[in-house]
Amino acid sequence: FDLLKHKLGTLRITQKSGKWIAQISVTIPTGEGTGLKVMGVDLGLKVPAVAVTDDEKVRFFGNGRQNKYMKRKFRSVRKALGKKKKLNAIRKLDDKEQRWMKDQDHKVSRAIVDFAKENKISIIRLERLANIRQTARTSRKNEKNLHSWSFYRLSQFIEYKAKLVGIKVEYVNPAYTSQTCPQCSVRNKAQDRKYKCECGFEKHRDVVGAMNIRYAPVIDGNSQSA
Structure with a gap:
């Protein structure tokens, strides 16, 4: 309701899944x-998001195992409904799944921005999403999850929540962010979830990615796709 104190724009009434929804555009100064x-x-x-500050504070966000379990559960129910040809029930299930996924992205993005605020961060850097399909760690068993989970939406939620509190979001080139050693710049492939370098550096592979994203070359963030 605090948002409604700002300049109001267009009001749009829509009906979805038997419910009426009022959408109001609000202009907020940032x-x-x-x-x-x-x-x-x-x-x-496996880990929805990992953040690393420039003074080396690390935080993991979300629950990848829970997300994967829920996706399997939705898929199983959808398959059973498909065999019974219950199309309306499938549509309702799809809406429920999308609402659940969106809620998870809201929670993760809110936690990330709150962590940034706590640490007085001025700039959050993310990978440019045009290459996320290639840079995300893929395997046959999680490929279905990859193509149904919206990295783009999560990045957009982070961006708009960050802007509301005066934090800038920049997008960087994702090339080799998960392979380059932050300590000596040599490239290595991580073994499972652990990254090891000959120089003695060891970290969780996703932490290495976030560490390198901090200082990767910033590129135009307007041409994104996912």
């Missing part, structure tokens, strides 16, 4: 901080 503290965020499947 500003960007002048600080230089940077935080990198790596998006993935």
Whole structure:
């Protein structure tokens, strides 16, 4: 309701899944901080998001196992309904699944922005999503999850929530962010979830990604696809 105190725009009434929904556009003034503290965020499947600040504070967000379990559950119910040719029930289930996924993205993005605020971060950096299909760690068993989970939506939620509190979001080139050693710059492939380098550096592979995203070359974030 605090949002309604700002300048109101178009009111749109829609009906979805038997419910009437009122959508109101609101214009909210935003500003960007002048600080230089940077935080990198790596998006993935097993770990939905990992953030690393420029003073090496690390936070993991979301529950990849729970997400995978829920996706399997929805898929199983959908398959059973398909055999019974219950098309309306399938549509309702699809709506329920989308609402659940969107809610997870809202929770993760809110937690990321809150973590940034706590650490006085001025800039959040994310991978440019045009290459997320290639850079996300894929395997045959999680391919279905990858193509149905919206990395793009999560990044958009992070961006607009960050803007509301004066934090800038920048997009970087994702090339080799999960392979390059943050300590000596040598490229190595992680073994399962652990990244090891000959120089002695060891970290969780997603932490390595977030560390490198902090300082990767910034590119135009307007041409994204997912």
